[in-house]
Amino acid sequence: MKVITLTTDFGISDPFVSIMKGIILNICPATTIVDITHNISPQDIRQGSFILKSSYCYFPKGTIHLCVVDPSVGSLRKPILIQTENYFFIGPDNGLFTYIIEDENILTVIELTEQNYWLKNISQTFHGRDIFSPVAAYLAKGEKLNGFGKPVKKEELVKVPIYKPIKTGNNYIGKVQYIDHFGNIITNIPNDLVKSKIQGKIRNIEFTGLMSSFAFIEPNKLGSINGSSGYIELFVNKGNAAKLTGAQVNDNIEFHIVK
Amino acid sequence: MKVITLTTDFGISDPFVSIMKGIILNICPATTIVDITHNISPQDIRQGSFILKSSYCYFPKGTIHLCVVDPSVGSLRKPILIQTENYFFIGPDNGLFTYIIEDENILTVIELTEQNYWLKNISQTFHGRDIFSPVAAYLAKGEKLNGFGKPVKKEELVKVPIYKPIKTGNNYIGKVQYIDHFGNIITNIPNDLVKSKIQGKIRNIEFTGLMSSFAFIEPNKLGSINGSSGYIELFVNKGNAAKLTGAQVNDNIEFHIVK
Amino acid sequence: MKVITLTTDFGISDPFVSIMKGIILNICPATTIVDITHNISPQDIRQGSFILKSSYCYFPKGTIHLCVVDPSVGSLRKPILIQTENYFFIGPDNGLFTYIIEDENILTVIELTEQNYWLKNISQTFHGRDIFSPVAAYLAKGEKLNGFGKPVKKEELVKVPIYKPIKTGNNYIGKVQYIDHFGNIITNIPNDLVKSKIQGKIRNIEFTGLMSSFAFIEPNKLGSINGSSGYIELFVNKGNAAKLTGAQVNDNIEFHIVK
Numbered sequence: 001m002k003v004i005t006l007t008t009d010f011g012i013s014d015p016f017v018s019i020m021k022g023i024i025l026n027i028c029p030a031t032t033i034v035d036i037t038h039n040i041s042p043q044d045i046r047q048g049s050f051i052l053k054s055s056y057c058y059f060p061k062g063t064i065h066l067c068v069v070d071p072s073v074g075s076l077r078k079p080i081l082i083q084t085e086n087y088f089f090i091g092p093d094n095g096l097f098t099y100i101i102e103d104e105n106i107l108t109v110i111e112l113t114e115q116n117y118w119l120k121n122i123s124q125t126f127h128g129r130d131i132f133s134p135v136a137a138y139l140a141k142g143e144k145l146n147g148f149g150k151p152v153k154k155e156e157l158v159k160v161p162i163y164k165p166i167k168t169g170n171n172y173i174g175k176v177q178y179i180d181h182f183g184n185i186i187t188n189i190p191n192d193l194v195k196s197k198i199q200g201k202i203r204n205i206e207f208t209g210l211m212s213s214f215a216f217i218e219p220n221k222l223g224s225i226n227g228s229s230g231y232i233e234l235f236v237n238k239g240n241a242a243k244l245t246g247a248q249v250n251d252n253i254e255f256h257i258v259k
Numbered sequence: 260m261k262v263i264t265l266t267t268d269f270g271i272s273d274p275f276v277s278i279m280k281g282i283i284l285n286i287c288p289a290t291t292i293v294d295i296t297h298n299i300s301p302q303d304i305r306q307g308s309f310i311l312k313s314s315y316c317y318f319p320k321g322t323i324h325l326c327v328v329d330p331s332v333g334s335l336r337k338p339i340l341i342q343t344e345n346y347f348f349i350g351p352d353n354g355l356f357t358y359i360i361e362d363e364n365i366l367t368v369i370e371l372t373e374q375n376y377w378l379k380n381i382s383q384t385f386h387g388r389d390i391f392s393p394v395a396a397y398l399a400k401g402e403k404l405n406g407f408g409k410p411v412k413k414e415e416l417v418k419v420p421i422y423k424p425i426k427t428g429n430n431y432i433g434k435v436q437y438i439d440h441f442g443n444i445i446t447n448i449p450n451d452l453v454k455s456k457i458q459g460k461i462r463n464i465e466f467t468g469l470m471s472s473f474a475f476i477e478p479n480k481l482g483s484i485n486g487s488s489g490y491i492e493l494f495v496n497k498g499n500a501a502k503l504t505g506a507q508v509n510d511n512i513e514f515h516i517v518k
Numbered sequence: 519m520k521v522i523t524l525t526t527d528f529g530i531s532d533p534f535v536s537i538m539k540g541i542i543l544n545i546c547p548a549t550t551i552v553d554i555t556h557n558i559s560p561q562d563i564r565q566g567s568f569i570l571k572s573s574y575c576y577f578p579k580g581t582i583h584l585c586v587v588d589p590s591v592g593s594l595r596k597p598i599l600i601q602t603e604n605y606f607f608i609g610p611d612n613g614l615f616t617y618i619i620e621d622e623n624i625l626t627v628i629e630l631t632e633q634n635y636w637l638k639n640i641s642q643t644f645h646g647r648d649i650f651s652p653v654a655a656y657l658a659k660g661e662k663l664n665g666f667g668k669p670v671k672k673e674e675l676v677k678v679p680i681y682k683p684i685k686t687g688n689n690y691i692g693k694v695q696y697i698d699h700f701g702n703i704i705t706n707i708p709n710d711l712v713k714s715k716i717q718g719k720i721r722n723i724e725f726t727g728l729m730s731s732f733a734f735i736e737p738n739k740l741g742s743i744n745g746s747s748g749y750i751e752l753f754v755n756k757g758n759a760a761k762l763t764g765a766q767v768n769d770n771i772e773f774h775i776v777k
Contacts (some may be wrong), residue, residue, distance in 0.1 A: 003543055003547075005536065005540075011440035012271070012294075013296075013298035013440055014294060014310075014520070015314035016439075018264065018294060019314050021293050022264075022293070022314065022318035025293070025318065025319055026317065026318065026319045029260060029291075032547075034536055035530075037530060037532070037533065039531035042440070042441050042591065046356065054533045055533035055536050055537050058540035058541050059543065059544065060540070060544045060547065063540075071497050072472075072473075073387070074474065075475065124470075124471055124485060125484060125485075125487050129317075129487065130487075152732075180529075180531075180532045180534075181528060181560070182560050199452045211388055212642055213590075213593040214642075214643065215592070215593035215594075225642060226412075226643075227641075227643065228643050233394050233643070269699060270699035271553075271556075271557060273555070273569075274569050274572045274700055274747075277523065277552055277553060277555065278573050278576045281576035281578070284575050284577065284578055285576065285577065288519060288521075288578065289519075292552075292651075300695040301699070330732070330756050331731075331732075331733050333730070333731035333733070335732065345678060383730055384727075384732065384746050384751070385746035385753055388576075388746065
């Protein structure tokens with residue numbers, strides 16, 4: 001049984017997501033469909049790319065990751081299918097797959113042009129329904145990759161810039177990459193950049209670390225910890241670090257590594 | 260494997276939806292359950308009927324659509340099962356199935372009266388759990404329709420009024436039918452009413468169109484486009500048309516067709 | 519096919535839940551995964567325990583209930599697996615399973631210590647991913663219970679206090695246990711404590727009952743009804759009782775039983 005995951009900015013109040021699922025089950029009934037999330041901020045390609053990076057590799061080999069954050073639907077961006085050593089990715093070529101291109105071994109990229117695998121009537125606003133879902137389902141059903149369109153060079157794929165911490169003297173400037181549901185601030189500081197001790201500040205509020213558990217810091221103090229996504233996170237024990245600091249995505253984080 | 264879809268106003272924070280799924284899987288383990296949405300505004304039958312209309316037909320033939328927006332649960336409305344040429348619909352007879360009655364070829368309508376297919380103890384507040392879910396599951400399992408209750412004439416089914424654009428001279432008055440997650444305004448103007456050019460206003464803000472893509476309009480301008488649900492939509496490129504205009508469901512839209 | 523349910527405070531915007539699903543499907547592809555809810559208020563163990571109590575028993579015998587509300591992740595609380603006569607429960611030993619311990623016939627409790635069933639690298643912040651999900655999946659796959667760790671006495675399990683109505687003279691003091699999506703106020707008054715007539719007040723607003731349907735009370739009046747979760751609920755017909763009263767969880771409810 002094939003797994004197809006869905007990552008979109010469609011929300012879960014409208015019928016959009018369920019329509020995609022209906023189409024997939026219609027073409028390939030023996031599919032397990034898993035929502036990654038549908039709450040990407042509308043049109044936020046960068047956020048979508050980060051969510052996808054954080055989750056795709058936990059799925060079974062061969063999983064088809066269908067991703068639709070598509071502000072330019074119906075205009076010039078290409079609909080694409082990427083095959084890597086372990087997975088398939090389907091969606092618009094607009095930077096959503098930036099981290100896939102960085103992190104995975106890409107075998108094939110196809111621009112989706114073969115209309116036999118699309119719905120009959122193509123809308124100008126919902127290619128998630130008309131193109132991407134049926135292609136994902138036919139792929140799950142066993143169709144060959146080269147049937148879906150024409151090869152594209154992976155060097156031609158669109159990427160969003162990836163921000164890494166910048167060093168000046170002994171100090172670094174990092175960035176807020178993501179803020180989660182608990183208000184934990186996910187930085188762009190890789191866990192393995194810091195051995196055991198870091199000091200810094202965000203919006204003039206100081207933090208220290210690394211702590212070995214959320215529980216091991218005083219109340220209302222900002223701590224830092226190795227995050228589960230591979231980046232250092234700033235947190236407040238049983239509290240909300242984003243609320244405490246007012247931090248937002250892209251805010252600067254000044255820090256230095258003590259050891 | 261049978262597909263059962265769920266459309267409710269139960270939200271996803273309470274245990275209600277999962278209880279329905281547990282009951283279904285208990286009776287018929289080989290079911291694929293798909294959420295259409297659980298975010299129908301509480302008790303908003305009209306919204307539920309529109310969401311259902313927009314999505315049901317993308318599912319495999321034979322899919323059972325279980326719908327519970329049920330402000331009169333436990334009082335006089337009938338619990339019903341509708342068989343159409345392609346699908347089954349189960350829920351309260353309160354107008355939720357208005358568009359199904361309009362659009363589908365109805366074969367049979369059954370009032371659910373046979374308590375053998377219900378849970379043992381029927382609550383006064385949660386027939387989604389006690390009646391509708393087990394009936395859907397037994398239907399998925401292969402029970403015959405006429406076992407569930409007694410036939411009802413389709414002419415007796417409750418409908419909510421459907422609003423269509425009204426023409427006076429060269430002008431029309433349409434309505435806002437739905438506002439989606441992106442703030443796109445779904446009108447009640449059928450795509451095929453307008454060949455290529457429309458002008459109009461909503462809340463004194465003018466719009467033009469039809470555009471061939473969200474991308475092909477100036478920033479912060481209100482455009483119109485053939486919508487994916489079969490009705491013309493008003494939009495702002497990478498913006499939120501509902502916020503720009505203050506539009507709400509049922510607002511009037513004045514328009515005339517240029518060609 | 520095994521059913522695994524998920525109950526967490528992770529929300530559905532972050533990739534956390536989907537990562538757990540990916541891991542489960544990777545280890546045991548033939549699993550049906552059902553979300554109970556991911557909208558438990560952050561770190562609210564009591565709310566999680568109530569949601570779980572309200573829903574677990576509707577699932578097929580043998581279902582594995584995976585629950586993660588885990589404010590002390592990475593510190594001293596034990597990761598546990600509980601086998602009852604009908605179900606399995608996996609999560610942190612912090613009170614989440616209070617009602618299970620009360621209501622179910624517990625056969626075995628295991629502290630999860632056997633790292634062969636965990637992911638290779640254990641984070642300090644996401645045991646839902648690193649420990650609980652893989653253990654649930656290996657259990658679904660057929661692993662024996664005693665392989666996962668060492669037995670614990672059920673008397674040692676952590677519980678949160680359960681509040682029952684307190685009688686003084688002819689009057690009782692009850693409590694608000696939960697407020698649902700519709701604003702219905704779920705009390706801690708068992709349905710079977712009241713035969714047919716109750717009077718009381720909450721935040722100085724009076725209610726009467728029991729009503730036989732939401733529909734059978736005057737507009738904007740607070741009524742009471744036998745709730746579907748086994749406790750009496752306060753409601754406003756087609757309205758929101760929590761908004762009308764300002765009620766919050768843990769508020770006192772004064773009442774007396776008329777008959």
